[in-house]
Amino acid sequence: MQTKELTCIKMCRPAGRLLPVLGAVLLLFVSQQLYAQQHRDEAAAPGLPVKGWRFGLNGGYDLFPDYKNNTPYIDYKGGLNLGVTAGYYWKWFSVGADADYIKNQPVNKYPADAVFDPVNNTMIGDFSLTRAGITRIFYGVGPGMHYTDRQGRFAVELNGRVGLASIKGGALTLTGKSSATEQVLNEHGGYHVNNSLSAKGSLSAHYFFNEKIGVHIGAYYLRHFNAGDAVGTAGYSAAYRAFEPNEEGAFVFMEKNLRTIDKSCACAIASIGGYAGLSFRLPSRRKARPVPPAAPPVAPETCTTCEVYALAVTARDQYTKEVLAETDVIVKDASGNTIRSGVTNAFGVIVFNNITPGNYTINGKLYAVDLKPAQTETTAFISNGTLQKELLYTNADFILKGKAVVCNSVMPLPGATVVLRDRAGAVEKNTQTDKEGAFLFHLKQKSEMILYGKKEKYFSQMVHIKAADYDRNTTLFVKLEMCMEETDCDKAIRLENIHYDLDKYFIREDAKPELNRLVQFMTDNPGVRVELASHTDSRASHTYNQRLSQNRANAARAYLVSRGVAGDRIIAKGYGETQLLNRCADGVNCSEAEHQFNRRTEMKVICPK
Known part of the structure; x- marks a missing residue:
């Protein structure tokens, strides 16, 4: 026996059908940026016609x-x-x-x-x-x-x-x-x-x-x-x-x-x-208006400057051949007078329209570093065309472009002081993040640096940067993200990579970088007191875990004191297995990873009385 079904039986397809539209919107954004750059020129050329087919x-x-x-x-x-x-x-x-x-x-x-x-x-x-x-x-x-x-x-x-x-x-x-x-x-x-x-x-x-x-x-x-x-x-x-x-x-x-x-x-x-x-x-072409018969004949206007000249300047890195956006460009005459100036667009180009041919010097500057100048000659300009010139960024250093964000988010952190210090501590540079959390440094080849941030009530990540990991022939911009965690009083912050040998409580070498991060935080915030807490998993007896965690907290405190932090600013507290973060209490069968999650060292700022 046959059955009739008169309704449409189709499943909904997955979401995500707007990708082509988003691509077109992205192109719109790029076009608008190019449009804005083109209008930085002081004397733009007459526009192309809009009306028509x-x-x-x-x-x-x-x-x-x-x-x-x-x-x-x-x-x-x-x-x-x-x-x-x-x-x-x-x-x-x-x-x-x-x-x-x-x-x-x-x-x-x-x-x-x-x-x-x-x-x-x-x-x-x-x-x-x-x-x-x-x-x-x-x-x-x-x-x-x-x-x-x-x-x-x-x-x-x-x-x-x-x-x-x-x-x-x-x-x-x-x-x-x-x-x-x-x-x-x-x-x-x-x-x-x-x-x-x-x-x-x-x-x-x-x-x-x-x-x-x-x-x-x-x-x-x-x-x-x-x-x-x-x-x-x-x-x-x-x-x-x-x-x-x-x-x-x-x-x-x-x-x-x-x-x-x-x-x-x-x-x-x-x-x-x-x-x-x-x-x-x-x-669409406009038709010329006919001259009334009674009017005297009008002599046609004589073109006195029919030839139009333009100069296009491209900023480029000498090693990677990468084009350089946001490069300041200045065109000067033989007397040192500025003829034109502007900033390169997203494609590393700036065009000066309606420029008078001449013997000019073209200078460029990217993030306070001068580019190799270029020269023009009067005879090189092209009638009704564009003379192409290139500025080269010849500096062999890297450009470190970073962004400071609040940890576990994409929220930028403006107004933070960012410190770039070499491993020996002999050289230190400082800068401030802008409203987008961005910051910039020049990074010398073969350097090895530590990067961290300073801002009241924030505990910064410390980033180890080795310039030797990058090749200047293929990389100019070293990009990274640094996170800073807000330290509300009594808010526990986990210190990562603080590990101890089995049944031991001495500070291992691999734990020192994280403890050094806490030393830097307390140095930058001299009025702050912290509790340094150690926790174990539920295995072994309660008494054993309590004693082991206290010894480990004491060892971490002793290390901070040895690095110059006053002992009365640190309270060492061992919690044993009393503050487990998951279900793995006594008698519960758990994986090693679940037990590891409970074994931790934490820091929290002590609220003022």
């Missing part, structure tokens, strides 16, 4: 297709996306049309490895799968909003389109044999839709090399409404056999009869994709 050729990938239909055991893969777009643009508004060709592929999700037929008491085998790709062709028109910078080079567009789509293909059939009888396991009739009402939204960023040609990248969301699946010659649009896994892991038919759906599901199809391509622009 624009066309685009697109190629990309349909990343996340979502087909809702009557078949629960079919998924769909992304595929090729080709498209063209055209529109007419005014200052902010546009009207245009899109045409897209999209290819997808159905994927069988019905298990075809161990299916058991309990009626015939046999496994189903000799599986056969046939399937066809799906082609979607969309035509749509609609409005758009765009932002184009004053130079006419960078543009961001948000477009909406409404139209019709043709959806063809996608049929899938999976069969298997049971007792020499071929049975349909999973089948879908595919699609044969001629005019499906569809809507599309897209976000894209464009860069134009000149008045007519550019490139773009973007993302889209396309939805087809009432895209019913096809009803085949057998009289149904979908068919499948229900199953459930048994205890042995095989899939067993719940019933012998085939479940069929004899009516098309008027469901939707949607997809998200990304694309890139070429942009073309046909600017």
